[in-house]
Amino acid sequence: MRIHFIAIGGSAMHNLALALHNKGEAVSGSDNEIFEPSKGRLKAKGLLPETFGWFPENITKDIDAVILGMKAKEDNPELLKAKELGLKIYSYPEYLYEQAKNKTRVVIGGSHGKTTITSMILHVMHYHEKEVDYMVGAQLEGFDVMVKLTDHNDFMVLEGDEYLSSPIDRRPKFHLYKPNIALLSGIAWDHINVFPTYENYVEQFEIFLTEITNGGAIIYNEEDAEVKRVVESSTSMIKKYPYQTPSYTVEDGQTLLDTPEGPMPIEVFGKHNLNNLEGARWICQLMGVDADDFYEAIATFKGASKRLEKIAETPTAVAYKDFAHSPSKVKATTEAVKAQYPKRKLIACLELHTYSSLNPEFLSEYKGALDAADSAVVFYSPHAVMIKNLEAIKSEQIDEAFNRDDLIVFTNPADFKTYLYTQDFDNTSLLLMSSGNYGGLDFDEVKKYME
Incomplete structure (x- = not known):
């Protein structure tokens, strides 16, 4: 079959494209931008678009199926052409x-x-x-x-x-x-x-x-x-x-x-x-x-990528990164690390990065989420709030939402790094929770500062 992906570069979409290619199907795709690791993985299989962008001429009558990614908009030129030709259009789950x-x-x-x-x-x-x-x-x-x-x-x-x-x-x-x-x-x-x-x-x-x-x-x-x-x-x-x-x-x-x-x-x-x-x-x-x-x-399962993934360890300290961002996940993950190392100080850092977590109406859901931590830190980017067209958040709102008088809040990536890399990690567990990277934190560097 001939299958075309509109927005082939997404995490889920490029994996489906690779799976269909491996199965022997004829796969093509387009996207306006593609980042690693999707870019390298698609290139290795000859599936990376030669030019980034949306091109109606990519859509022809001989295509058996068009798979539409969430990244594309309803007025996407390739989607409109597929509709015009009466092609079968599927969502990823379909x-x-x-x-x-x-x-x-x-x-x-x-x-x-x-x-x-x-x-x-x-x-x-x-x-x-x-x-x-x-x-x-x-x-x-x-x-x-x-x-x-x-x-x-x-x-x-x-x-x-x-x-x-x-x-x-x-x-x-x-x-x-x-x-x-x-x-x-x-x-x-x-x-x-x-x-x-x-x-x-x-x-x-x-x-x-x-x-x-x-x-x-x-x-x-x-x-x-x-x-x-x-x-x-x-x-x-x-x-x-x-x-x-x-x-x-x-x-x-x-x-x-x-x-x-x-x-x-x-x-x-x-x-x-x-x-x-x-x-x-x-x-x-x-x-x-x-x-x-x-x-x-x-007994041999070590966990999924970014789910309580150990990134550094010394005889007296350990550091984990985790994808946790919703309130229930943050609470469960923080409590898990404290229970695993109850005699160690726990520094728990959370980046508010998703649409929900940066929404002032949703913030109250985080009450008590970091209570298991000895030191609780929240980082968020005012720029990310602006990009998502959300109402600006003040540090006082964060303090009130998490209900901790000693909560430390950062909005500047450099200030957060300075805080992190000046901590005494002796007898300490460090937990970094985010679906982002704290404005550019190099997780590989963390090990160097913990030694």
């Missing part, structure tokens, strides 16, 4: 469904934990050499691509994002996958720019349950009150399997998971990650992996 509609679809949903749970499942399958198709939102150790598509694998494991599908399809992505097996890890209000009220946000997960095929199954975290309510009130013809955080202990910075064979050391830590692990165990069981084989494999 096309994934087309590739998976004859497979058993396993969809991992939830406001938090879905990347980690999906990664755990794929790690276990890879460890036991069980081939599955997949789509995951992070680069995994042992995997060269984030999307894999075949004509022969029985299962497809999909990370189910609740964000919008495309500029012309405003449905959340995970509404389009129609799972046979689904998981719901947690519900905590996010994406305020798309779901302006908590009730509207929760409704998307209620709809998700209705999309599970009749006779299918939902694995759900019953420790999350909203998840429990939504699943247990669902009248869909599906099987319901609740899970809870398994028993574990922490000894000298090492987490030990209780198993039928006794305590087992694992690489990941924190109550939220142990909860994720149990959800993954349930899914793997429904995919034919028994408990003993699951535990053997999960």
Whole structure:
């Protein structure tokens, strides 16, 4: 088939393009700008556009499918030409469904934990050499691509994002996958720019349950009150399997998971990650992996990229970076690091970077999110606020939102770096939480300053 991508350079889009190319399809694409690592990965496969921009002449009658990325606008010249020619236009999730509609679809949903749970499942399958198709939102150790598509694998494991599908399809992505097996890890209000009220946000997960095929199954975290309510009130013809955080202990910075064979050391830590692990165990069981084989494999799982990723360690200090940005993720991640190293001082730094986190109406959701830290730091860029056309934020609003008198707030990247690199890191844990980079922080430099 001949397939053209409008906005091929996105993280998800370029991975789908690579997967289809690897499958043997004829792939082309366009974009007005492409950054690393997408740029280098597309170039290596001969898929990088020769010229950046949108060109209607790229769209011809012999194209079998156009895949439209969220980055494109409704008036995109290539999109308009595709409509004029009557070509079939898919969103990213729509096309994934087309590739998976004859497979058993396993969809991992939830406001938090879905990347980690999906990664755990794929790690276990890879460890036991069980081939599955997949789509995951992070680069995994042992995997060269984030999307894999075949004509022969029985299962497809999909990370189910609740964000919008495309500029012309405003449905959340995970509404389009129609799972046979689904998981719901947690519900905590996010994406305020798309779901302006908590009730509207929760409704998307209620709809998700209705999309599970009749006779299918939902694995759900019953420790999350909203998840429990939504699943247990669902009248869909599906099987319901609740899970809870398994028993574990922490000894000298090492987490030990209780198993039928006794305590087992694992690489990941924190109550939220142990909860994720149990959800993954349930899914793997429904995919034919028994408990003993699951535990053997999960003992070697080191985590997904940017999820509590260790970036530096000395005999008396450790530093992690994490993608956490929503209030529930920030709270869970901060508490996890403090619980893992309870006798060490914890410096927790959070960059407010997303639309929701920089919205004054949403800030109050962060109350108590950094309470587990001994020193709490918040960084945000007034320029980023301006670019997103949001109301200006004052430091006093940040202080009030987090409800900490000793909160340290930075708006200048140089001032934040100076603070960071003048700390005494002896007997200290450093946690850097952001979906950005604090205005240009070199994470590789952190190790040098901790030694």
